[in-house]
Amino acid sequence: MSRFTPPVCPYAACSSHIRGRPFLWQRKGFYRRRCDDRVVARFHCLSCRRSFSSQTFRLDCGLRKPWLDVPVARALCAKTTLRKIAELLAVKRRTVERRLDRLGEHCRRFHAWMLERHQERGGCLPPLMALDELETFENDRLLQPVTVPVLVEKRSLFMVDVQTAPLPARGRLSPRDRRRKIAREERFGRRRSGSAEAVRRCLESWRRFGPKPGSYIELHSDQKTVYRKLYREVFPAHLRGHARVSSRERRDRRNALFVSNHTNAMLRDGLSRLVRQSWAHSKTRQRLERHLWVWVVFRNYVRGLTRKTWQRSSAMVLGLAARKLLWNDVLRWRDPFFSLPPLSSTH
C-alpha cells in the first residue's frame, strides 16, 4: 500500500480537491485496518491540514465487509437471487440488498465516467444504435408492469443506456384483479406510462456522447409510433435514418433488431429478477434499475464480447477501454476518484 500516491485532497472544500491544482501532502505513517488487518497509508494535506488515508478514495471505504463487493457483483450478473447470494456468502439478505444499492449507483456513475473520459479524449459513440423495450414488472405482474428501454450499439453490443419506467396496469383483468386495481389506485393514484420519457432519456444519452449535429445517424427500433416523434425531437439537427422493424418479422440474426433481442435475452438469462415465472421478480423498480446498472458495467467492460471473442469487451470494440476490466478495477475507487490502473500493471 505504500506505493499509493493520493491524486487530490479528498475533501471537497479544499483548494487541492480539484485535479491539476497544486497539491502538497505528507505521509503520516500507517494504520492496520480492523476488518481484515490490511495496512493502510495515512496522509496529511498541507493545504487544508486535514488527514486522510488511501482508504478514503476507495469504494469499500468504511465498510465492515469490504471483501463482499466483488463476489456480490459477480453473483448479481450470474442469475443469483439476493437471497441465494446471502446464503452463499453467509451474510444477511439485508447486507446484500444494501450492497446492491451501493454497487448499482457506483456502476451507473462509473459508466458515465467512462463515456465522459472517452469524449474528453475526442471520441464519440457510433452512429448506429438499436432501441427496444423489455417488459417486466415490480411486485405485481398485472397491476404494476414496468418497461425497460435499452439502447445498444449495433456492432459491439455496448449498452449505452438503460432506463426503467412504470406502465399502466394491464387490461382484461378478472373481477378480483379489477377490485385490487381500484384499491391500489385509491391509495397511490393512477399508474401512468413513463415509457416515452424513459425512451427520451436513452436517446438523450446517445446525443450527449454521440456524433455531432449535421452528421448521419441511424436508429433501429420496432414500429411504435412514438419512437419516430422522440427521435426527431431529440435529434433535430442530425441526418436521421430510421429502420422500423415489424414485430412479425422473424427474430433471427438477419433481423435489424437482432442485437436488441439478443441483449434482452442476455438480461433475462443474467439477472435473476428478469427470469420469467420465478419468485425472484423485482419488488421495486428502483432496485431493478440498480441491478441493471451492475449488469451494464459487466456487459460493457468486464465480460468478453462473445464466447468466441472473449478477450475483447464491448468497450474495447468502441475504443472506450484498452483492455477488459476486472471487477476489482471497476470497484476499486469511488466517485469522484475514478481511475483505471495503467496497462503495464496487468498481466
Ligand SMILES: [Zn+2]
Ligand atoms: Zn486538503
